[in-house]
Amino acid sequence: MADGTNGVVKLAPEQGERVRGIAAGLGVGDERDEITRPELLQARRTGDMALVHSWELVTAVDGPGTRMTMFLSGCPLRCQYCHNPDTMRMMNGTLERLDEAVERVKRYKRVFAATGGGLTVSGGEPLFQIAFTRRLLAEVHAAGIHTAIDTSGFLGARLSDDDLDNIDLVLLDVKSGDPVTYKNVTTRELQPTLDFGDRLNKMGKPVWVRFVLVPGLTDAAENVENVASIVARWKSNVERVEVLPFHNMGVDKWKDLGFTYNLEGTQPPAPEDVEAAREVFRAKGLTVY
Numbered sequence: 001m002a003d004g005t006n007g008v009v010k011l012a013p014e015q016g017e018r019v020r021g022i023a024a025g026l027g028v029g030d031e032r033d034e035i036t037r038p039e040l041l042q043a044r045r046t047g048d049m050a051l052v053h054s055w056e057l058v059t060a061v062d063g064p065g066t067r068m069t070m071f072l073s074g075c076p077l078r079c080q081y082c083h084n085p086d087t088m089r090m091m092n093g094t095l096e097r098l099d100e101a102v103e104r105v106k107r108y109k110r111v112f113a114a115t116g117g118g119l120t121v122s123g124g125e126p127l128f129q130i131a132f133t134r135r136l137l138a139e140v141h142a143a144g145i146h147t148a149i150d151t152s153g154f155l156g157a158r159l160s161d162d163d164l165d166n167i168d169l170v171l172l173d174v175k176s177g178d179p180v181t182y183k184n185v186t187t188r189e190l191q192p193t194l195d196f197g198d199r200l201n202k203m204g205k206p207v208w209v210r211f212v213l214v215p216g217l218t219d220a221a222e223n224v225e226n227v228a229s230i231v232a233r234w235k236s237n238v239e240r241v242e243v244l245p246f247h248n249m250g251v252d253k254w255k256d257l258g259f260t261y262n263l264e265g266t267q268p269p270a271p272e273d274v275e276a277a278r279e280v281f282r283a284k285g286l287t288v289y
């Protein structure tokens with residue numbers, strides 16, 4: 001997810017071929033960097049490679065401890081408030097090999113052990129390039145490193161139960177509490193997220209829920225109440241809820257991409273409104289940040 005975080009340290013991109021996503025091999029860009037479209041599609045199918053938007057080393061966001069967060073390209077949603085719209089499409093990024101990504105994560109094992117941290121696979125949508133994500137999580141988890149995914153849940157059905165065994169924590173974005181608002185926010189359906197949340201609940205999988213409060217879009221009292229009611233039914237496995245205030249950080253990226261940004265005039269919510277929304281969740285017995 002690209003809902004905005006803080007305390008971020010950018011890491012230099014891993015060596016790997018820089019490509020213009022699916023434009024590569026179509027006569028665009030530097031010849032030396034070209035990978036053909038069939039090769040890219042094949043790599044995505046096998047999970048040998050993935051198109052990686054960026055990596056970050058973060059503390060106290062995206063999961064417990066110090067996290068290495070890998071942002072993968074590609075997302076089926078089109079959230080109006082997306083802070084990284086350049087991750088929505090398989091547009092650009094660094095094509096990285098699975099084995100190199102695994103090694104890179106393992107190099108931080110001692111940091112993770114000391115801080116209770118680990119790997120978080122985010123995006124875009126981490127389940128969009130599912131073959132790669134599946135294998136990455138399996139290998140990193142087998143190395144004894146804590147793993148998390150940061151997802152809207154829309155593609156949750158792509159994860160098998162075995163895949164979920166390799167995921168220690170799911171950061172689940174519940175972007176809205178009713179199908180109409182959800183569709184307005186994301187252009188997609190709410191139901192897959194609900195189904196995924198129900199499944200995680202049955203499994204007892206640790207979940208942190210995130211909800212972004214956007215004035216005029218998601219902040220209606222009824223919507224907040226609906227989200228809280230949904231999350232309350234998962235109370236037994238939801239360890240915390242994070243209510244995040246919308247901010248306009250992504251606007252320039254939207255413009256650079258030539259996309260229409262609908263929230264230009266929208267201001268961040270007042271702190272007391274964010275607190276009031278948090279109270280709605282707390283009132284249902286949830287732990288809220």
Ligand code: SF4
Pocket residue numbers: 001002003075076077078079081082083084085087088123124125152
């Ligand atoms: S789900 Fe996709 S479109 Fe929505 S905020 Fe995350 S990356 Fe952006």
